[in-house]
Amino acid sequence: MDVVEELIRSSKLIFKNAEANIYIGNLLGKRVVIKQRVYKKYRHPVLDKRLRRLRTYREVSIVYYLLNKGYRVPTPLFSSLKHSLIVFNFIDGRKLSEVLRSEKSIEKERLIYSLGGIIGGIHNEGIVHGDPNLTNFILSSREQEIYIIDFGLSYWSSSPKDHALDLDVVRRSLQTVEADNYETLFNIFLDGYQNIYKNFDELVSFFNKLVKMGRYHEYR
Amino acid sequence: MDGQFVVLGIESTAHTFGVGIVEGSKDDFRILSDSRSKYVPPKNKGIEPFEAAESHSKHAIDTLNRALGEAGLNLRDIDILSFSRGPGLGPCLRIGATLARFLALKYNKPLYPVHHGVGHLELVSSYYKLSNPLHLLVSGGHTTILRLKNGRYRVFGETLDITLGNLIDVFAREAGLSFPGGPIIEKYAKKGRVYLDLPYTIMGTNFQFSGMLTNALNLLKSGYSLEDVAFSLQETAFSIVVEGLERALTSMESRPDSVAVSGGVASNDSLFEKIREMAGYHDIEAYRLPKKLNGDNGVQIAIVGLKMALSNISPPPIENTKVIQRWRIDEVDIEWM
Numbered sequence: 052m053d054v055v056e057e058l059i060r061s062s063k064l065i066f067k068n069a070e071a072n073i074y075i076g077n078l079l080g081k082r083v084v085i086k087q088r089v090y091k092k093y094r095h096p097v098l099d100k101r102l103r104r105l106r107t108y109r110e111v112s113i114v115y116y117l118l119n120k121g122y123r124v125p126t127p128l129f130s131s132l133k134h135s136l137i138v139f140n141f142i143d144g145r146k147l148s149e150v151l152r153s154e155k156s157i158e159k160e161r162l163i164y165s166l167g168g169i170i171g172g173i174h175n176e177g178i179v180h181g182d183p184n185l186t187n188f189i190l191s192s193r194e195q196e197i198y199i200i201d202f203g204l205s206y207w208s209s210s211p212k213d214h215a216l217d218l219d220v221v222r223r224s225l226q227t228v229e230a231d232n233y234e235t236l237f238n239i240f241l242d243g244y245q246n247i248y249k250n251f252d253e254l255v256s257f258f259n260k261l262v263k264m265g266r267y268h269e270y271r
Numbered sequence: 272m273d274g275q276f277v278v279l280g281i282e283s284t285a286h287t288f289g290v291g292i293v294e295g296s297k298d299d300f301r302i303l304s305d306s307r308s309k310y311v312p313p314k315n316k317g318i319e320p321f322e323a324a325e326s327h328s329k330h331a332i333d334t335l336n337r338a339l340g341e342a343g344l345n346l347r348d349i350d351i352l353s354f355s356r357g358p359g360l361g362p363c364l365r366i367g368a369t370l371a372r373f374l375a376l377k378y379n380k381p382l383y384p385v386h387h388g389v390g391h392l393e394l395v396s397s398y399y400k401l402s403n404p405l406h407l408l409v410s411g412g413h414t415t416i417l418r419l420k421n422g423r424y425r426v427f428g429e430t431l432d433i434t435l436g437n438l439i440d441v442f443a444r445e446a447g448l449s450f451p452g453g454p455i456i457e458k459y460a461k462k463g464r465v466y467l468d469l470p471y472t473i474m475g476t477n478f479q480f481s482g483m484l485t486n487a488l489n490l491l492k493s494g495y496s497l498e499d500v501a502f503s504l505q506e507t508a509f510s511i512v513v514e515g516l517e518r519a520l521t522s523m524e525s526r527p528d529s530v531a532v533s534g535g536v537a538s539n540d541s542l543f544e545k546i547r548e549m550a551g552y553h554d555i556e557a558y559r560l561p562k563k564l565n566g567d568n569g570v571q572i573a574i575v576g577l578k579m580a581l582s583n584i585s586p587p588p589i590e591n592t593k594v595i596q597r598w599r600i601d602e603v604d605i606e607w608m
Binding site: 067068069070091092093094095097098101102148149152181182183184186204216219220223224226227231261264265267 | 358412420421425426427428429431432466468471473474475476477506507509510513514517518520521522524544545546548549552553597598599600
């Protein structure tokens with residue numbers, strides 16, 4: 052049995068997310084999260100292999116880059132393309148989606164504003180997250196800061212057109228978490244974003260188009 | 272008669288003119304009849320709204336009479352009327368709406384306007400008595416992931432360009448096959464052996480297919496077999512949709528215990544197999560209607576009329592029953608249980 056299989060065997064499966072199994076375990080005495088992209092029977096094996104390798108590779112390289120730039124992301128400690136697996140340090144905290152459900156509105160607004168700044172920052176670095184829904188941010192218990200996780204769909208791009216795609220995911224995610232009050236919160240998010248992001252004027256026209264791209268909008 | 276209604280629903284959003292009759296109460300319902308007439312566009316052409324509407328107006332009365340005959344009823348036995356108000360093609364919608372208004376006035380029956388997409392969702396969940404499933408609506412008009420929450424079907428993911436139905440129909444048409452392309456493409460895809468790379472575009476739980484369409488057509492032009500390209504197109508497009516569905520499912524705070532697939536493309540076995548595989552992995556059930564009921568029909572419109580009547584919702588005055596061509600499904604208030 053190789054090292055990776057041994058590590059997984061001794062760890063505890065805590066969650067099956069859309070593409071990966073998430074385990075909690077120990078590596079050299081440190082508490083770690085193990086993310087293993089698993090084979091999906093519903094995908095053709097050729098496509099499945101292509102996606103798992105690509106996403107594992109991108110996630111590791113982009114997270115490393117952001118870590119070096121001082122962003123709050125989990126630290127990748129080990130990775131294996133062969134097993135499509137990454138080992139991260141463990142971050143104790145709660146998902147932002149859960150936090151937003153329980154917090155008072157003033158605290159909600161503060162968090163959403165700073166989330167805008169964080170996403171503006173990674174966009175300035177030329178990175179698109181790909182799935183910045185609110186379950187992909189963790190509010191850490193210790194320093195009460197927002198960590199970004201799950202870069203599986205992320206890619207390199209400096210185009211405001213691609214950055215607008217991320218904003219639309221945030222908008223839709225807020226809509227499902229905070230159905231009634233989402234517009235106010237999204238505007239606060241945009242304030243925080245605009246404060247940091249440098250191509251906002253250019254991005255706005257793409258973003259407005261995108262919002263109308265779903266099915267059957269009255270004005271399109 | 273108390274708490275029990277006979278409802279006649281009229282569907283005419285696109286190529287199908289349908290009349291369905293259901294009888295039901297709070298606990299159960301029965302389909303008494305389901306009659307349809309279908310407009311088929313000329314070879315190598317898409318649906319032409321005015322031609323479709325003309326075909327609908329020609330066959331409307333006959334379709335209505337067949338539905339009544341099948342159910343062994345006449346119009347006086349009907350308690351409630353409903354019709355598909357939108358979204359869809361204006362000329363087609365107006366044929367169904369006009370017939371519905373005429374019947375409502377002449378026989379003095381309550382008339383409920385219904386959102387076509389909501390009809391697909393309500394039919395599958397009533398049929399299997401599902402409580403708040405995660406829905407995937409896949410048709411020519413929608414490719415949308417939804418769930419009922421606080422009185423609306425909230426969109427958890429959707430296509431940002433063309434629908435799965437469009438993708439398959441346009442591909443089939445460009446390949447010189449007849450309309451509707453779905454069943455023919457499915458047949459060719461079953462014989463495909465080689466998986467060819469195609470663009471895989473997913474952003475969170477939203478997706479795009481138009482890049483894939485262009486690429487698939489180019490593969491066809493450059494000499495790859497229709498079987499292999501159709502197979503690769505289905506494999507890639509379906510994997511994207513199932514991944515979107517899986518992402519929506521796993522990010523939900525309160526997980527549903529079932530997935531319900533509806534709309535014309537739900538009849539594709541390869542798509543449904545993939546969904547069942549994904550659902551099984553997360554220990555939940557996947558459901559779809561008998562194939563006949565996946566495509567557009569009057570029954571899905573009647574079932575929503577029934578629910579509205581059972582919840583004592585008052586129908587709007589007849590002058591407020593204008594069709595709505597563009598009508599987002601998440602703007603409809605769901606006021607029934």
